Amino acid sequence: MSPANAAPRILMRRLREIMANAGAPQKRLDAIVSQIALIMVAEVCSLYLRRPDGSLELFASEGLNPEAVHNTHLARGEGLVGLIAEQAELVNIHEAQDHPSFSYRPETGEEIYHSFLGMPILRGGRTLGVVTVQNKARKVYSEEEIEALETTAMLVAELITSGELDEGVGAIADRTQGRHFKGTSIGAGIALGAVVLHEPRVMIHDFLSDDQAFEQERLLQGVDTLRLSIDAMLSKAELQRAGEHREVLEAYRLFAHDQGWVTKLKQAIASGLTAEAAVERVQNDMRARMLPNKDAFWAERMNDLEDLGNRLMRILVGSSATAAETSLPDDTILVARTMGAAELLDYDQKKLRGLVLEDSGASSHVAIVARALGIAAVGEAKGLVNRVDTGDDIIVDGVTGEVFVRPRPEMIDAYSDKVRFQAAKQKQFQELRDKPAISLDGVPISLKINAGLLVDLPHMVQSGADGIGLYRTELQFMISAKFPRITEQEETYSAVLDAAGERPVMFRTLDVGGDKILPYMRMAGEQNPALGWRAVRMTLDRPGLLRTQVRALLKASAGRDLRLMLPMVTELSELKQAKDLIQKERDFLKKHGRPGPKHLEIGIMIEVPAIIWQLEDILPLVDFISIGSNDLLQFLFAADRTNPLVAQRYDSLSYVFLSVLQNIITKANSYKVPVTLCGEIAGNPLESMALLGLGLRSISMSPAAIGPIKSMILSLNVAHLSQFLEHQLATSSGSLRPELERYAAENNINVDPYSDPS
Ligand code: PEP
Numbered sequence: 218m219s220p221a222n223a224a225p226r227i228l229m230r231r232l233r234e235i236m237a238n239a240g241a242p243q244k245r246l247d248a249i250v251s252q253i254a255l256i257m258v259a260e261v262c263s264l265y266l267r268r269p270d271g272s273l274e275l276f277a278s279e280g281l282n283p284e285a286v287h288n289t290h291l292a293r294g295e296g297l298v299g300l301i302a303e304q305a306e307l308v309n310i311h312e313a314q315d316h317p318s319f320s321y322r323p324e325t326g327e328e329i330y331h332s333f334l335g336m337p338i339l340r341g342g343r344t345l346g347v348v349t350v351q352n353k354a355r356k357v358y359s360e361e362e363i364e365a366l367e368t369t370a371m372l373v374a375e376l377i378t379s380g381e382l383d384e385g386v387g388a389i390a391d392r393t394q395g396r397h398f399k400g401t402s403i404g405a406g407i408a409l410g411a412v413v414l415h416e417p418r419v420m421i422h423d424f425l426s427d428d429q430a431f432e433q434e435r436l437l438q439g440v441d442t443l444r445l446s447i448d449a450m451l452s453k454a455e456l457q458r459a460g461e462h463r464e465v466l467e468a469y470r471l472f473a474h475d476q477g478w479v480t481k482l483k484q485a486i487a488s489g490l491t492a493e494a495a496v497e498r499v500q501n502d503m504r505a506r507m508l509p510n511k512d513a514f515w516a517e518r519m520n521d522l523e524d525l526g527n528r529l530m531r532i533l534v535g536s537s538a539t540a541a542e543t544s545l546p547d548d549t550i551l552v553a554r555t556m557g558a559a560e561l562l563d564y565d566q567k568k569l570r571g572l573v574l575e576d577s578g579a580s581s582h583v584a585i586v587a588r589a590l591g592i593a594a595v596g597e598a599k600g601l602v603n604r605v606d607t608g609d610d611i612i613v614d615g616v617t618g619e620v621f622v623r624p625r626p627e628m629i630d631a632y633s634d635k636v637r638f639q640a641a642k643q644k645q646f647q648e649l650r651d652k653p654a655i656s657l658d659g660v661p662i663s664l665k666i667n668a669g670l671l672v673d674l675p676h677m678v679q680s681g682a683d684g685i686g687l688y689r690t691e692l693q694f695m696i697s698a699k700f701p702r703i704t705e706q707e708e709t710y711s712a713v714l715d716a717a718g719e720r721p722v723m724f725r726t727l728d729v730g731g732d733k734i735l736p737y738m739r740m741a742g743e744q745n746p747a748l749g750w751r752a753v754r755m756t757l758d759r760p761g762l763l764r765t766q767v768r769a770l771l772k773a774s775a776g777r778d779l780r781l782m783l784p785m786v787t788e789l790s791e792l793k794q795a796k797d798l799i800q801k802e803r804d805f806l807k808k809h810g811r812p813g814p815k816h817l818e819i820g821i822m823i824e825v826p827a828i829i830w831q832l833e834d835i836l837p838l839v840d841f842i843s844i845g846s847n848d849l850l851q852f853l854f855a856a857d858r859t860n861p862l863v864a865q866r867y868d869s870l871s872y873v874f875l876s877v878l879q880n881i882i883t884k885a886n887s888y889k890v891p892v893t894l895c896g897e898i899a900g901n902p903l904e905s906m907a908l909l910g911l912g913l914r915s916i917s918m919s920p921a922a923i924g925p926i927k928s929m930i931l932s933l934n935v936a937h938l939s940q941f942l943e944h945q946l947a948t949s950s951g952s953l954r955p956e957l958e959r960y961a962a963e964n965n966i967n968v969d970p971y972s973d974p975s
């Protein structure tokens with residue numbers, strides 16, 4: 218044993234004896250503080266524990282006035298001790314009274330002490346208290362002293378969380394402190410439930426060990442396993458080049474090979490800790506030293522290291538790597554720093570109510586999957602993971618992007634009401650499921666869903682939709698690590714057709730580029746990606762890509778109907794080129810004796826204004842058209858749909874846009890070409906009411922909108938609305954929204970699906 222390790226080992230042995238002694242809890246705390254004072258040659262050692270109201274109570278002290286014990290209470294954030302508890306960071310100073318947070322408590326008699334070292338007592342993401350040492354002499358405490366106090370803090374944390382203290386001194390563990398986080402919405406919906414940490418945190422029970430060699434060996438084996446597991450995750454095909462998630466894994470790998478980290482762990486074991494306790498102490502140490510590094514970059518690195526430590530601890534105690542394999546509560550809210558899309562799909566979807574992520578934004582792949590699963594989801598909730606624990610109550614508001622951890626009862630009540638109300642409404646909509654969408658004046662409307670992943674398919678039946686009006690094939694490409702092979706594509710399309718049965722499915726060919734990025738595909742940086750090399754422009758330039766996809770679609774639909782839809786067609790020539798390519802693929806299959814679809818329809822999306830002036834040429838060549846209002850609005854008004862500063866600026870119910878739609882619908886009707894609309898506006902009751910007034914009889918939307926839209930249709934007289942709209946378009950300008958709102962109100966049309974709580 219090196220001399221530097223002698224003191225910690227003595228401390229460890231003493232603390233072990235104290236812990237093993239089943240004396241009264243207060244006696245044990247008293248013994249701990251006096252041992253520390255003795256070994257650290259400090260005049261004072263004090264222990265403050267956090268009460269459920271957030272205040273800190275002096276629980277034991279060697280050196281301070283004994284009368285002050287249990288009588289000194291510091292309000293939340295008060296004094297140096299309050300600061301340490303709030304920030305969960307250590308303070309090491311040679312003149313406590315010069316510190317701006319110093320607060321003088323005459324009852325303690327501490328004014329004669331100058332040097333001060335305070336350490337937070339941390340457990341499971343919470344501060345349970347603070348342990349301090351003080352000296353009269355002005356000094357800065359050494360590394361060894363800091364480590365000794367860290368170990369003490371860890372042992373006291375164990376004593377508290379084991380519940381042993383509660384008996385003698387009352388409830389201490391602070392499980393009531395609520396937290397509020399503001400992130401970004403990634404999946405609308407509200408959920409109340411219980412936190413399940415995607416990567417479970419380990420609670421250590423064996424802290425001290427005499428067999429150093431054994432613990433060192435365990436550590437090295439654990440580190441090896443950790444490194445191998447990270448390499449395995451990185452090389453897993455589905456994660457290759459998978460954006461944010463992969464970057465985090467790369468950072469883990471870097472740290473896992475960091476010798477400094479491993480050396481610190483070895484030193485901690487040498488001081489008498491078990492391998493897992495060594496990991497926890499090094500983690501606490503790093504967390505406690507974060508104070509000088511407040512900037513975001515270091516906070517991120519700290520998170521990486523923290524995650525890595527948790528992984529290592531799980532390996533050392535043999536607990537499962539992710540919570541997917543554990544039994545989940547019925548109202549699981551999954552919390553993770555980051556997660557791959559495929560990992561989310563590993564969870565039992567019947568139990569999943571919500572998802573909160575620290576690192577992923579709305580456009581990440583895992584967000585796409587969360588939306589497909591229809592769960593409430595929030596991203597960019599910075600700092601959350603370290604402040605929650607499995608089992609904590611949590612509210613996820615996917616509408617506002619807010620997250621409430623350990624919410625107060627009033628908050629739970631308010632949100633429970635919201636959720637109950639939504640559920641009641643959903644039930645009402647559910648009851649409409651098998652009712653045909655026929656207006657009051659007998660006009661049948663076809664309602665279809667937009668989909669793009671296999672997890673979407675059950676929604677088609679659950680919502681009572683007539684089919685899939687838009688199948689975004691690019692989503693499979695976006696959540697994969699590399700281009701899906703032709704066989705994988707074929708399997709997916711076949712599964713979609715199986716699920717749809719007799720219902721029609723409009724498969725849209727690959728629409729990537731713009732805001733839809735394939736991480737594994739090299740794309741030149743573009744100044745205006747939305748106007749750039751995307752959708753059919755790209756697939757015509759890379760015909761191999763389109764041919765593979767078309768072949769997979771033709772094969773998957775052997776003996777059945779196939780409907781193909783081309784995105785972003787801007788010129789007649791593009792349609793012709795694509796049709797040629799499709800025909801070549803049909804001929805190829807025929808030549809090889811492979812059965813093709815029973816019936817093939819080809820249509821285009823109306824998304825680029827230029828195509829509207831070519832409809833006379835286009836319509837005779839297509840079997841249907843589908844208006845992509847998301848892009849059409851973006852291009853018509855030159856307003857980036859992903860930029861919130863302009864995305865909402867131009868009204869979809871403006872005279873301009875409605876006239877454009879009217880023009881398209883009239884032309885399509887005159888050529889007897891079916892026309893539908895599959896942009897987001899179809900899911901808004903007021904907008905979709907207007908669409909029906911303009912003559913559309915088929916619309917496609919997110920599955921959750923089917924019920925509200927059907928309920929609107931059941932209260933609508935389409936012919937009456939058409940007349941009204943015709944008149945409005947002939948006489949008004951600007952936005953027709955106020956007129957349409959008034960019309961809906963005067964005619965009792967149900968355009969506000971969540972308005973009536975009954
Ligand atoms: C649209 O542009 O309206 C559309 C449905 O396509 P996407 O949202 O996938 O671009």
Ligand code: MG
Nearest residue numbers: 824845847848
């Ligand atoms: Mg589009």
